[in-house]
Amino acid sequence: MNEKEFSERIKPWLDRSAAAVGEFQATKLKSARLRAMDAYREPVRLFGLVTVNAGTAQTLHYSVMQRALLFLPIAALLAVLAVKSLEEADLGELDAQLLTQELPPDAFLDQDFRSWLGKPQG
Amino acid sequence: MSDFLASVERRAFKQAVFSVQEEEAALDIVQDSMMRLAEKYSDKPAAELPLLFQRILQNAIRDHFRRSKVRSTWTTLLSNLGMGGDDDDADPLETLEIEDLANVPASPAAQLEQSQVMAAIEDAVKALPERQREAFMLRYWEELDVSETAKVMGCSEGSVKTHCSRATHALAKVLKAKGITL
Numbered sequence: 001m002n003e004k005e006f007s008e009r010i011k012p013w014l015d016r017s018a019a020a021v022g023e024f025q026a027t028k029l030k031s032a033r034l035r036a037m038d039a040y041r042e043p044v045r046l047f048g049l050v051t052v053n054a055g056t057a058q059t060l061h062y063s064v065m066q067r068a069l070l071f072l073p074i075a076a077l078l079a080v081l082a083v084k085s086l087e088e089a090d091l092g093e094l095d096a097q098l099l100t101q102e103l104p105p106d107a108f109l110d111q112d113f114r115s116w117l118g119k120p121q122g
Numbered sequence: 123m124s125d126f127l128a129s130v131e132r133r134a135f136k137q138a139v140f141s142v143q144e145e146e147a148a149l150d151i152v153q154d155s156m157m158r159l160a161e162k163y164s165d166k167p168a169a170e171l172p173l174l175f176q177r178i179l180q181n182a183i184r185d186h187f188r189r190s191k192v193r194s195t196w197t198t199l200l201s202n203l204g205m206g207g208d209d210d211d212a213d214p215l216e217t218l219e220i221e222d223l224a225n226v227p228a229s230p231a232a233q234l235e236q237s238q239v240m241a242a243i244e245d246a247v248k249a250l251p252e253r254q255r256e257a258f259m260l261r262y263w264e265e266l267d268v269s270e271t272a273k274v275m276g277c278s279e280g281s282v283k284t285h286c287s288r289a290t291h292a293l294a295k296v297l298k299a300k301g302i303t304l
Contacts, residue, residue: 003290007262009304010293013243014263018132020240025145029131032153037124040160 123164126171127156134179137259140248141183151186155179176264176274180256187252239302246296250289253277257285258293 001009021029097103107113131152138148155178163174247255253275260271261282272279297304 001294003287006290006294006304007258010243011263013240013304014133014136014247016236017240017244018136021132021135025135025149026132028149029135029152030128032149032156033124033127033131035153036127036156036160039157040123040164042164 123160123171126168126175127159130172130175131156133263134175137179137263138183140244140255140259141252142186143248147186151179151182155182158182172264173266173270173274176260176266180260180274183256242297242300242302243293246293249296250292253281254285254289254292257282258289261286 134152134155135148138151139145142148142151155175158178159171159175163171166174247258250258256275257271260266260274261268266274268279268282271282275282275285
């Protein structure tokens with residue numbers, strides 16, 4: 001009998017041994033499995049990206065394009081914030097010029113500008 | 123995932139018991155391994171789960187040994203058996219008798235004999251040196267190929283073959299000495 005034949009003879013005995021695990025241990029194993037399954041979350045697949053547990057994105061095996069996709073929402077948010085802050089900066093500069101009387105006299109002759117000045121500021 | 127875990131939990135438990143020889147510790151090891159697989163590898167295809175689970179399980183067993191640092195004498199029992207003896211030249215695999223498992227008798231006496239054989243096999247497996255048992259279990263019980271076994275064990279394919287060969291011969295020798303036919 002060679003090594004392979006011998007192992008093929010042993011395997012059924014090992015299978016029986018596993019099948020003969022006591023009821024107490026079997027219950028504990030089942031309980032452990034259920035606990036593990038509580039921690040398990042079905043992966044969500046979107047645009048080729050896969051989330052692992054609680055939505056944590058796994059990026060380890062992703063292509064450059066897939067990684068870029070991950071950062072798209074963040075980039076969009078940053079762009080919106082940047083535009084908003086630029087607009088606020090413009091208004092702030094205008095306020096500063098008004099307060100320091102640095103606006104050219106022509107500015108007060110502009111009808112639109114005067115009507116804008118007349119509006120109540122929020 | 124659940125079906126996979128259900129299909130391997132008992133074998134994993136027995137593997138852990140063979141290694142650590144404490145049922146409570148073995149249960150903890152299997153539980154930790156199942157938890158780790160479910161938490162970390164939920165996105166893996168089903169085909170990859172057996173190998174991943176075995177890697178996690180074997181690492182958990184090794185961690186257990188690292189933590190406890192217990193040196194048991196049984197790990198060298200079979201190695202010691204290989205030293206000296208009149209019939210060392212004979213290959214135990216060549217002389218081991220074979221019994222057809224399909225004709226397993228169902229009488230109480232036969233069942234008793236079966237349980238004794240099973241216990242003897244379990245004892246022999248437990249008595250194997252750790253690396254030999256790990257290689258034998260992965261290769262011949264979990265049916266991983268040599269390359270997969272080497273990956274799980276973190277050693278070369280040559281080492282896997284050597285461990286498996288030694289384990290097989292050691293088991294055959296012990297079973298033959300006990301007059302057990304497979």
